[in-house]
Amino acid sequence: MILTLLLVSCATAALPAAEAKRPNILIILADDLGYSDLGCYGGEIPTPNIDALAKRGVRFTQVYNSARCCPSRAALMTGLYPTQAGIGDFTTAQPNPSRGPGYLGRLRDDCVTLAEVLKPAGYGCYYVGKWHLHNQTGPIRRGFDEFYGYTFDHSHDQYDADYYERLPAGRQKEINPPKDEFYATDVFNDYALEFIRQGQQSDKPWFLFLGHSSPHFPIQAPTERVDKYEATYQRGWDVLREERFERMKEIGLIDGDRWQLTPRSIVPVDRDDIANGYSGKENPAWDALPADRRGDLARRMAVFAAMVEGVDVGVGRIVNHLEATGDLDNTLIIFLTDNGACYEWGPFGFDGVSRVGTNTLRTGEELREIGQRGTHQAYGSGWANLGNTPFRLYKHFTHEGGISMPLIAHWPAGIGTPDVWVRQPGHMMDILPTLMEASGATYPTTFDNRAITPLEGTSLLPAMRGEALPQRQIGFDHQAAHALRDGDWKIVWSKRMPHKIEWELYNLAEDRCETNDLAAQEPERLKSMVAAWEAWAWRVGVHYDPAKAALSGDFSHVDRNFPIAKRSWTIEAEVDAKSPSGVVAAQGGNRHGYALHFVDGKPAFDVRVGGIVTRLISKQRYSGQVHLRAGLDKKVMMLQINDEPPFKIASPGLIPAQPFDELSLGHDVLTAAGDYEAPNPLQGSLRSFAIKHATP
The missing domain is CATH 3.30.1120.10 (Arylsulfatase, C-terminal domain)
Structure with a gap:
């Protein structure tokens, strides 16, 4: 009898999660939170409630996102790479079809969401907060039962009560504080509890996605929450980076001496009015800044910290409720963030919705206006560099500072309470297969009579239990x-x-x-x-080239970010076509750049400086094999066709700054560098292309 009981007990312990009581699931996503901002990852911002989850769960050291908010959300929501989900760079109301299905700017029809996988498995599905996967593919349409938040923008004023909506259409707001008391982070926390209660009152396990907009800009928080942080940030980012690095060692995040605190990160190259005069330079030393500037910056970071506090307080309220109702142990809670800390735009941040050319220095009592009603501000690249301690660079970049994130998992019934660091690499797209393994849900091959892209991610549940993940x-x-x-x-x-x-x-x-x-x-x-x-x-689908068939040569050697700023250069290309049209090569976009292209068979060379295009164009149409040579220096811009004498006109000037849009061949992949509508694919065969620094 005893042996039988032991065998039954062992068999029960060995049951997979899918055969045990299915867990409730809570995903909490912070927005623009840096790798080391949380206390349990070394930060000085008090996050006791999130830290407590980490203490009873697991913390991952090298799980990645997709460098920016909506591509990361697309990967998280679908278990796919962002392009496979349709949001390769950003949401948009006007997708460019020739960039391919990876850049629709909304969720594709051949993917499924977390809710579309979990709902058929019997889950009630709820969403609170920022959606940012395009309102045409909104949360209710893509499987969620209930929603409160906003569906399109990357961010919004935390105090604008009228902007946030309750879906499905016709639902009355259960929570609707007076406008002068409304603060979105708090209301999101309230709605998280409201939807959890609704889920608990049903006869189903529940899944809640809490997508905070905090601490994304506009940095905003009630004054009384901000004041207590100001003295901390008056000490500056240099001291605090060093202290974070030491704490990361103390808590065991940094193992051994294989991590080094990097120098202050470079401010990305941009216009000086955007980069606060630090374009391409290292973030300044804190002590080198004037006292008034330090005061303004300290207040901005204090607002950011208060926003993080608001997220943490909400976590505490949720955990207390789950514990009081007996659901905590069998609720899989995953906390993560969507990208590295945000540098936009330079070390001083910005003021104003336009974000361009506006930076107001506040002093004295004006400091308390930062983050209040009617403001739209960011905290800048110096604080973002602190947020990403000890890594290089920021959100938008694929160095570790842009794609590394904290990820905490808590599920006593499924993984115990190990309090360990997991050092295996993973990715946001791994969340969906993790939830599938925990819940017993299955991934469909078809959905609504549509074929579905096979899953890319892999479950992180084995790593949470101390097992190895597959190599990939x-x-x-x-x-x-x-x-x-x-x-x-x-x-x-x-x-x-x-x-x-x-x-x-x-x-x-x-x-x-x-x-x-x-x-x-x-x-x-x-x-x-x-x-x-x-x-x-x-x-x-990152590469989707409508002109790929026309690229008949080997272009692997071509430097797609060839430096053209403030330099003289020439380009050469060989094209073969009966009636050529479209772009041969383009580098840059609607601010600065160049394009070599055909207009109804006529070779043309466009140079754009400050948004204005100067064009050289042949009067004659060409067909068959056409050799093109073009160039730019301070005095002339030149276009030569075959062995004929070159056309030359006065130069509009050198390209003043390295363009954001990289070199594309056979079409213009982002904004138009020339006077045409991008992508303007080449009709013909591009046999060769070269670019070099030379005087035309």
């Missing part, structure tokens, strides 16, 4: 920033930097903070990994 490559791309992680090795391609941009190679096991580029020492490994990234990019 993880790819990254966001608006010309690229990366590939393969085991301990990573390649990364940056953007908007003052130095020459090329592939970098790092051994993250020895150099997690990317301080020792091994590209020159490991050329074969670099070449192999670059080829793997290219293959990945084609497979998942």
Whole structure:
């Protein structure tokens, strides 16, 4: 009898989660929270409630997002790479079809969401907060039963009560504080509890997605919450970065001496009115700034900290409710963030909805206006560099500072209370398969009679239980920033930097903070990994070239971020077409750049400076094999066709800044560098292309 009981007991313990009582599921997503902002990741911001979850669960050290808010949400929501889900860079009301289905700017029809997977498994599905996966593919349409929040924008005023909506249409708001008391983070927390209660009153397990907009700009928080943080941030980002780094060692996040605190990060190259005069320069030393500027900046960071506090208080209220109602132990809670801390735009941040050319320095009593009603401010790249301690760069970039995030999992009934660091790499797209394994839900091959893209992610549940995850490559791309992680090795391609941009190679096991580029020492490994990234990019739809059939040559050698700012250069191309039209090559966009293209068979060379296009165009149409040569220097811009005498006109001036849009061949991939409508694909065959620094 005793043996039988032991066997039954062991068999019960061995049951997979799907055969045990299915857990409730709570995903909490913070917005623009840096890698080290939480107390349990080394930050000085008090987050006792989130820290308590970490103390009874697991913390991951190298789980990645997709570098920016909506691509990360697309990966999290679907278990796919962002392009496979349709949001390769950003949501948009006017998608560019020739960029391919990876850039629809909304969720694709051939993917399924967390709710569309969990609802057929018997879950009630609830959503609170920021959606940002396009309102045409809103939460109710994509499987959620109840919603409160906003469905389109990347951010909104926390005090604007009328903006936030309750769905499905016709639902009355259960929570509707007076407008002068409304603060979105608090109301999101209230609605999280409201929907949990609704789920508990049903006969189903429940799934709640709490997508906070905090601490994304506009940084806003009630004054009384902000005041207590101001003295902390008067000490400055340099001291606080060093202190965070030491705490990361003390709590065991940093193991050994393989992490190094990086120098202050570079402010990305941009117009000086955007970059606060620090374009392409290192963030300034705190002590080098005037006292008034330090005061303004300290108040901004204090507002940011108060926003994080608001998220943490909500976590505490939810946990207390779950504990009081007996649901805490069998609720899988996952806390994570959507990208690295946000640098926009320079070290002083911005003021105003336009975000361009506006930075108001506040002093004295004016400091208390920061973050209050009617304001729209950011905290700047210096504080973002603190948020991403100890890594390089920020949101928008694929260095570790842009894509590394905290991830905490708490589920006593499913993983125990181990209080451990998990050091295996993962990605946001792994959340869906994790929830599937925990709940017993299955991933469909078809949905609403549509074929569904196979799942990309892998469950993190084994890692939470101390087991190994399968070896794999993880790819990254966001608006010309690229990366590939393969085991301990990573390649990364940056953007908007003052130095020459090329592939970098790092051994993250020895150099997690990317301080020792091994590209020159490991050329074969670099070449192999670059080829793997290219293959990945084609497979998942990062590369979708309507002119690919026209690219008949080998263009792997072409530097897509060739430095053209303040330099003289020439380009050459060989085209073969019966009646050519469209873009041969374009670099840059609607501010600065150039385009070599055909207009009804006539070769044309456009140079755009400050948004204004200067054009050289042939009077004659060409067909067959056409050799084109064009160039720009301070005095002339030139276009030569075959061996004929070149056309020359006065130069509009050198390109004043390195364009954001990288070089594209056979079409113009982002905004139009020339006077045409992008992408304007080439009708013909591009056989060769070269660009070099030279006087035309």
